[in-house]
Structures are given as C-alpha cells and as structure tokens.
Amino acid sequence: MKSWLKSTENGFTLTLHVQPGAKKTEICGEHGEALKIRLAAPPVEGKANSALILWLADCFDVPRRDVTLLSGEKNRHKIVAIARPSDESAILARLGLAD
Numbered sequence: 001m002k003s004w005l006k007s008t009e010n011g012f013t014l015t016l017h018v019q020p021g022a023k024k025t026e027i028c029g030e031h032g033e034a035l036k037i038r039l040a041a042p043p044v045e046g047k048a049n050s051a052l053i054l055w056l057a058d059c060f061d062v063p064r065r066d067v068t069l070l071s072g073e074k075n076r077h078k079i080v081a082i083a084r085p086s087d088e089s090a091i092l093a094r095l096g097l098a099d
Contacts, residue, residue, distance in 0.1 A: 004035045011083040018076050020048035
C-alpha cells in the first residue's frame with residue numbers, strides 16, 4: 001500500500017501535500033510520504049480547503065459530508081478521511097494513478 005494511503009474502518013485516509021494557487025487542480029505525483037495535489041484555489045479564508053474537499057468528493061463520487069479534513073487546516077500538509085470502503089487499486093484508479 002502507498003505510504004500516503006491508509007485503510008480505516010469506514011473508508012480510508014489520504015496524506016496530502018497541497019499547493020494552492022495553481023492554474024488547475026491536478027495530482028502531480030508524490031511528495032515525500034504524501035500525495036501532491038495542485039489546487040486552482042487561493043489559500044485565503046479556507047477557499048483552498050473547500051476546493052480540496054469538493055474535488056475529492058467529486059473524484060470519489062461521494063457526498064461532500066463524507067470527506068473530512070482531519071488535520072492541516074492552515075498547512076500544506078493535510079490528512080483527509082473519505083468515508084467510502086474501497087481497496088487500494090480502486091482508489092488509485094479513481095485518482096488516475098492506476099498502472
């Protein structure tokens with residue numbers, strides 16, 4: 001399993017390194033022990049966090065309420081929980097990282 005992906009009772013968590021203020025929202029590989037995501041939202045007044053949650057909810061086809069920011073509200077290093085039981089290959093496929 002990837003170091004930035006952990007399975008939980010109700011779904012999984014992602015450890016992310018987020019770069020706000022990018023031209024478009026996209027995954028751009030790994031950054032140490034985290035998955036790096038560029039966000040097309042400014043890091044102002046929680047806009048980047050909201051954009052991240054919406055993007056992940058869309059990516060995994062879950063309601064926004066099923067995506068929770070566990071840590072990193074004011075930091076680039078974030079941990080996000082997604083309440084959707086799934087296996088690693090399905091998660092990687094949803095992120096566009098499947099081999």
